[in-house]
Amino acid sequence: MARYIIRRLLQSIPLLFIISFVLFALMQATGDPLATMGGRQPTRAADRERLSRQLGLDQPITTQYLYWLIGNDWVVIDPETGRTGPRRGVLRGDFGTSYVSRQPVLEMIGGRIPDTLLLTGTAEVLILAVSLAVGIFSAVRKYSLFDQLFTAISFVLYSVPVFIMAYSLIYLLSIGLRRAGLPYFPTSGIFDPAIGRTFEQVVWHMVLPVLTLSLISIAGYSRYIRSTMLEVINSDYIRTARSKGITERRTLFVHAFKNAALPLITLVGLDLPFLLGGAVVTETIFAWPGMGYLFINSLTRSDYPVLMGILMLIAVGVVLAQLLVDVLYTVLDPRIRYS
Amino acid sequence: MRFFRTVLMMLALVAVLAAPAQAQGKSATVSWPQEPDTLSPLYTSMTFGGYTYQLYLAGAWAFDNALSPIPVLVSEMPNLDNGGINADGTVFTLMLKEGLTWSDGDALDSADFLFTYDMIMADGNAVGSRSPYDRMVSVEAPDATTVVITFSEPYAPWLSLFSTVLPEHVLRPIYDADGSLDTSDFNRNPTVSSGPYVFETWEVGSFMRFQANPSYVLGQPIIDTLVVTFVPDEVAYVAGLLNGDSDLGTFVAFSDVPALEEAGLKVEVIPSGYNEGWYLNTSAERAHPAMTDVRVRQAVAMSFDRDAFNTDLNYGATFTPHSFWENTPYANPNLSPYAFDQTAAGALLDEAGWVDSNSDGTRDKDGVELVLRFATNTRGIRVDLQAIAQQQLAAVGIGTELVNYPSDQFFAGYAEGGPVSTGDYDIAELSTAPAAFPDPDTSRFLCSEIPSDENPVGNNSTYYCDPELDALLIEQSVTTDFEARIALFHDIDAKLLDAAIWIGIWHDADVWITGTNLVNAKLNGVNPFWDVQNWDVAG
Numbered sequence: 054m055a056r057y058i059i060r061r062l063l064q065s066i067p068l069l070f071i072i073s074f075v076l077f078a079l080m081q082a083t084g085d086p087l088a089t090m091g092g093r094q095p096t097r098a099a100d101r102e103r104l105s106r107q108l109g110l111d112q113p114i115t116t117q118y119l120y121w122l123i124g125n126d127w128v129v130i131d132p133e134t135g136r137t138g139p140r141r142g143v144l145r146g147d148f149g150t151s152y153v154s155r156q157p158v159l160e161m162i163g164g165r166i167p168d169t170l171l172l173t174g175t176a177e178v179l180i181l182a183v184s185l186a187v188g189i190f191s192a193v194r195k196y197s198l199f200d201q202l203f204t205a206i207s208f209v210l211y212s213v214p215v216f217i218m219a220y221s222l223i224y225l226l227s228i229g230l231r232r233a234g235l236p237y238f239p240t241s242g243i244f245d246p247a248i249g250r251t252f253e254q255v256v257w258h259m260v261l262p263v264l265t266l267s268l269i270s271i272a273g274y275s276r277y278i279r280s281t282m283l284e285v286i287n288s289d290y291i292r293t294a295r296s297k298g299i300t301e302r303r304t305l306f307v308h309a310f311k312n313a314a315l316p317l318i319t320l321v322g323l324d325l326p327f328l329l330g331g332a333v334v335t336e337t338i339f340a341w342p343g344m345g346y347l348f349i350n351s352l353t354r355s356d357y358p359v360l361m362g363i364l365m366l367i368a369v370g371v372v373l374a375q376l377l378v379d380v381l382y383t384v385l386d387p388r389i390r391y392s
Numbered sequence: 393m394r395f396f397r398t399v400l401m402m403l404a405l406v407a408v409l410a411a412p413a414q415a416q417g418k419s420a421t422v423s424w425p426q427e428p429d430t431l432s433p434l435y436t437s438m439t440f441g442g443y444t445y446q447l448y449l450a451g452a453w454a455f456d457n458a459l460s461p462i463p464v465l466v467s468e469m470p471n472l473d474n475g476g477i478n479a480d481g482t483v484f485t486l487m488l489k490e491g492l493t494w495s496d497g498d499a500l501d502s503a504d505f506l507f508t509y510d511m512i513m514a515d516g517n518a519v520g521s522r523s524p525y526d527r528m529v530s531v532e533a534p535d536a537t538t539v540v541i542t543f544s545e546p547y548a549p550w551l552s553l554f555s556t557v558l559p560e561h562v563l564r565p566i567y568d569a570d571g572s573l574d575t576s577d578f579n580r581n582p583t584v585s586s587g588p589y590v591f592e593t594w595e596v597g598s599f600m601r602f603q604a605n606p607s608y609v610l611g612q613p614i615i616d617t618l619v620v621t622f623v624p625d626e627v628a629y630v631a632g633l634l635n636g637d638s639d640l641g642t643f644v645a646f647s648d649v650p651a652l653e654e655a656g657l658k659v660e661v662i663p664s665g666y667n668e669g670w671y672l673n674t675s676a677e678r679a680h681p682a683m684t685d686v687r688v689r690q691a692v693a694m695s696f697d698r699d700a701f702n703t704d705l706n707y708g709a710t711f712t713p714h715s716f717w718e719n720t721p722y723a724n725p726n727l728s729p730y731a732f733d734q735t736a737a738g739a740l741l742d743e744a745g746w747v748d749s750n751s752d753g754t755r756d757k758d759g760v761e762l763v764l765r766f767a768t769n770t771r772g773i774r775v776d777l778q779a780i781a782q783q784q785l786a787a788v789g790i791g792t793e794l795v796n797y798p799s800d801q802f803f804a805g806y807a808e809g810g811p812v813s814t815g816d817y818d819i820a821e822l823s824t825a826p827a828a829f830p831d832p833d834t835s836r837f838l839c840s841e842i843p844s845d846e847n848p849v850g851n852n853s854t855y856y857c858d859p860e861l862d863a864l865l866i867e868q869s870v871t872t873d874f875e876a877r878i879a880l881f882h883d884i885d886a887k888l889l890d891a892a893i894w895i896g897i898w899h900d901a902d903v904w905i906t907g908t909n910l911v912n913a914k915l916n917g918v919n920p921f922w923d924v925q926n927w928d929v930a931g
Contacts, residue, residue, distance in 0.1 A: 084798065084800030084801065085800050085801075085804050085805075085808055087805075088799075088800040088803050088804050088805070088808075088810075090437045090520050090521075096521075096805070097521060097523055097849075098805060098806075098848065098849025098850075098851075099522070099523075099526070099849065100520065100521045100522060100523070101805055102849075103518075103522070104518055104520075107515075107518035108518060136571075150574070150575060153429045153430075153437075154429045154430050154435075154579075154580070155430065155435055155518075155574045155575050155579060156575070156580065157575070164596055165596075165597070168597070219627075220627050223627060223628060223631050224631075227631055227635065228631055228634060228635065231635050237635065239637065240623075240628040240631045240632055240635070240637070241621065241622075241623040241625075241628050241629075241632055241637075242598045242599065242621060242623075243595075243597075243598055244598075246421075246595070246598075246599045246601055246619045246621070247419065247619070250595075337624050337625055338624075338625040338627070338628055339625070339628060340597070340598065340621075340622055340623045340624055340625070340628065341597070342595070342596055342597020342598050343597070346597055346624070347597070350427070350624075354429075355800060
């Protein structure tokens, strides 16, 4: 197993290099970072020329990629003074600085990760907990009133776009409750500045964005779990377990669910890296200061260094998450062994 | 059932615990739809960055709600009588007030002005724009309260100078050590203030908080704490205003105005210098051949019902401008926009020789169909306008090819192949303002600004060249006398209207919303916080 893990990690290195180059090339299609640097006025031509030189955007794309990867502190960028470049490159832990805010990229991303994981992690836990409960119950009580009711609700919720869900919750649980004179849920931010970042404040501000993220996914995941459970609970070995006198609870949760969970592990594994990437639409609507919000702001400004930082983080996350899923499979299914 | 009851009880408990505490002192909340990129005037390229740094950095002067300049750091506005402006308008002398200080007690004097100029021009600083400082010959500080600025030629838009001043005593050591202020912590965490408020904290992605500056030159603000929150989503933004979560907001859509007014909020439409308009391309090489004929351009202006559009889709919250300088003294008051008159438009096209000879519904001449390329970005209201305009122009026999670009492509420069810059359009719709508003100066219609391979930096994307118009535009840029300059602009306005190269679509003022909790807030589109020290909260 250790050799398998090491081999997978070594294989991922060239893969990440290829991903980084492809992403860097694709960045050029996101737009011109200098176009909006004039503010509400188009950037003056003289300023554009100067900024292009100062930010290194006048270099060929292959040179820009090289400097991004290994830095430019070995290159003399001002022949008159002999001054070398300031960057050390990604391979030495320097992801550069934002074209927009001039902040170090790692500092910007690092500051957003905790709040992103708080939101998406909480939503993922809620999704799994409720989906499992609903999916298993629906499978066990197939075609009951609960099953049929929740099937209908699932189809409706699954069809709703995220932004519609968000706006509906805002109108119902914020504006609507306030008009009724009741406590209402806040629509933006992570806490009230007047009170500060307390546990209660964060929970209160999380309600609407977590519901937005969760409701649609619960609808989808619960259907999936219902389907996999139904496949398993009608199997011969489950019938054997019941006939041996094992309790229904143990039969379902130890024998049936363990096998039904295997495909679910794959789904969750695919979700894991995107927990880091944040929920772009939800974070923007609720002004949740996470990675998704940062990503969309950086995309609109063509802030290449920040975009590359976020995308490479997700790429590394995907590689590691897939490895984790493969390892988990061996734990859950003894039939699977990697050489 | 027990599970859901437990969850509801927990939420209720959190609701009680999360209830706002009584704030210490008076507090108000301002909401921006965008988070500023930085708090440094050197690097911000955002409107909201520009608004926010005014809270902690004062300038030589500000503009009141009539956009008249008022002294802030200077003792009086420079003019010919007090020697602040020399006879030929090339030298400006700023006399600073005595005893100015930063919030840490350090003196604020002419050395800070000199330092500001040095930092804008320093090659180690990748500042967003050097305009107009790159036109100065020198900036000198003969004594602690005098700043002398010299230009090589008369500079009329001088009111745009020194809108902020940087603290030399804080930033000089940083610049000397790092060779640049680009990554200075001061850009996001300013430690001193000369403005009405002192920066306290920036919770990235959420809010900034400022505390009243007791040493502000125009007096300590009445409101002790000002919080600036960021809410990028339009629906959530309006919900926050309706809920009273914020006391001041702006940049809401005209379509939201009725709901906000119904909720009892104060809605003000405040000029910011911007007017939405159609730029009509007159280039013989790049535009449709019909566009070189002023009769065709005038017919285009008369074929689209702009008043009805503003009533229906802009909810009557704005109007059709006739002038590029609408709502300023520089707009000629004796002019009116082209009236919606499709009959007269058709007559003009007939006169110009554009008739529907092949009965296909579109006019033609010499075998060329009158189909115009109408370009804009992907903003919703513009896309809607294009659809309506296409129908109305078609009714007169003018065909249109509608093209939409992402903003960064639409506004890209000549070298990047931007459609506006390269003249790859016949009608281009965008919102523009004089670069140094409230100063009216613009280079957009100068012959020397026509872009080309030899002059890719040109700004005149209508490709229109009129020597008489050119002479007027050049003369105004070196005329420092206010009344004389107004007269020149009235002539310029008349020529532009006759030439029909810029057609006003709607006066693109900013909508500002003031909540019921905030009182005495006087605003303008340049310095919204010009009078913030006198704002107060109800109760």
